Amino acid sequence: MEELDQYISGLFARMPDTSNRIELEDQVRDEAFGRYKALLDKGHSEAEALGLVIPRINEQEIRKQLEFGSKPVAAPFAARGYGSDRRRSKAETTEIELKVAEYHHFLPRFRMAMAIGVLLLIIGLVLAVWLGISYSNLLYAIVSFLIPAAVAIFVFIYFGMKHASFINYFRAKEVHEFLSPEMVKRLQRQKKRYREYEDERHFREFD
Structure with a gap:
């Protein structure tokens, strides 16, 4: 609270x-x-x-x-980005709200996973250098780097795909506050081109 x-x-x-x-x-x-x-x-x-x-x-x-003072406008307590700019059913709004809550719960784990992945790569590099110098054996250096690197890559791919699934969902539902400004602009351009195409096709049908 x-x-x-x-x-x-x-x-x-x-x-x-x-x-x-x-x-x-x-x-x-x-x-x-x-x-x-x-x-x-x-x-x-x-x-x-x-x-x-x-x-x-x-x-x-x-x-x-x-x-506007007391002049009535839209309610201030509305779904920003996914409630005020397009009409949605109650079921869809509830679904998006749950997805938003899930995303907020996932974000700290995602950031932690990215940090762990970077740390594993650094550890692997340090181990490779240390073992390579200590034992003068290239195989030790390669193995000591590849094992942490493999774990780091798995972490990057797994959490990266989960994060991408959230972003793809928000993009499909036009929940713009969780998208980058560049992505929002790109989506707006795509929608504009699609509307222009639809208008042109409609015009040709009745020409």
């Missing part, structure tokens, strides 16, 4: 100081806390609940409401 409160406080600290800022911050905090507690009651861990709640706080819509 404290992490969620700090996130919301930090978010509104970056916002313009308007007449409805305090009221809107209280509204967002109440809705976020309510959803967080509901997820805990359903059996989610604190990390999973945070992973589901935080991505749904729509910073852009909050900024719009602050700029």
Whole structure:
């Protein structure tokens, strides 16, 4: 709960100081806390609940409401990136939320695995140099490097493929906050070309 409160406080600290800022911050905090507690009651861990709640706080819509004062706009507590920019069914939204929570749970393990893989390569290189000098035997040096290197490569491939599966899912569902800016731009260009192609084909059919 404290992490969620700090996130919301930090978010509104970056916002313009308007007449409805305090009221809107209280509204967002109440809705976020309510959803967080509901997820805990359903059996989610604190990390999973945070992973589901935080991505749904729509910073852009909050900024719009602050700029337009009391003028009604979209709800500030919406699914950023996968709820406000396209229509989705409740089942699809729930599926994406679970995938987002799973991704947040996977990320620390992914980073740790990458660090371990790099460390194994360094250990293998150091062992190869040390054994090569100590025993003057090239075979010892090669074996001592290949074993840690093989484990490191397996770690890179396994966790890299799992990470790629998440990214491919988010790309297919257009969950842009987990994609790189370059990938988002590329997807937008592809969609634009596809729409232009569809419009051109439609025009030819009725020509």
